[in-house]
Amino acid sequence: MKGAHQILAVAMFLFAFAQTLDIGIDKGTIYCSRETGNAVLHAEKGDHGYIVSGGYPEFYSTGGKSGLWCQIHIRVCSTCKVKVTFDKLSFGECQPESTTESESNSGGDWCQPGCDHIHLFEVDTPYDRITHRDYFAGNESDHYTSISGNIKIRHCAGNTSLEDERHFKIGFTVLDKTEQYQGLKYQYGFSGGELTSPNFPQGYALNGETFTYVIQNLDPYGHVRLTFDDWDIAKESTVKVYDGLSDNSPYVTLEHNKRPSLLSKFSTLVLVLSTGHSSDECCFHAGFKAIYEYASEAEWEDRPTVSCSEIHPLQGGGTLSFSGSNTLGE
Known part of the structure; x- marks a missing residue:
């Protein structure tokens, strides 16, 4: 029963003292770009950092290509969840093309064609069935707190003009559940x-x-x-x-x-x-x-x-x- 008592000890500590983030590790800046592709980030309670577009704060260019551009897979401890804040979403204003859920999930990328955006969802079933969310320029300053400790954040690129001023900065913090x-x-x-x-x-x-x-x-x-x-x-x-x-x-x-x-x-x-x-x-x-x-x-x-x-x-x-x-x- 050692594990059960350890869980209780953690709960007692959290109950007695306000949760502070400075006890965690600053994970710094993780770049999401075509070069990094898919990256896995492991983190523990209190850890925090940023996910940014390639070259941030400089603007990125997709060379006219569209679709799934890169992905950050966040895995945290079994007693943890993740709070995500969309600090900067500079994608330019546009309307995503009309699409059905099955079409948007072709190939498993869930990207909506037509606009740059961030797609977030939780990996484990059944959470993956209810948590798919898209974040466009108008969602800047929004936040999302996960149910579980297993989420994916994807950058979906649109075939917009190379001159568009595009970049993003997303903060994350690992919290106790x-x-x-x-x-x-x-x-x-x-x-x-x-x-x-x-x-x-x-x-x-x-x-x-x-x-x-x-x-x-x-x-x-x-x-x-x-x-x-x-x-x-x-x-x-x-x-x-x-x-x-x-x-x-x-x-x-x-x-x-x-x-x-x-x-x-x-x-x-x-x-x-x-x-x-x-x-x-x-x-x-x-x-x-x-x-x-x-x-x-x-x-x-x-x-x-x-x-x-x-x-x-x-x-x-x-x-x-x-x-x-x-x-x-x-």
């Missing part, structure tokens, strides 16, 4: 919110990545209730929920066929989804949707019964509590 939720119990009404697995309900990728959710009741004597409304987890995946932020916090490993409700003993819950690996692209699991609520009481009198299993119901009618030793991991 931890999501944090904080709050207090209101005197009246509901106190909490909703969290979901990545790309819910269209499905998450079984690409060996990890997603962490930290839910903290700002009342140090308070508790957190967690109820899963939707639960469709792949057999390759593992979902663990830790009670507290200490390095020896008790945890439960949630079963694949039983969606639970949980009540913390301490003021913070840490949920860790490890997707696992699979090369099967025929079917996707929706993931989960959960409601969290900040509570003052250590008891949950109206706790819902949410287990889908009637053959082997969980003790207490499909619910879990961290106070029971039979639910804790080692």
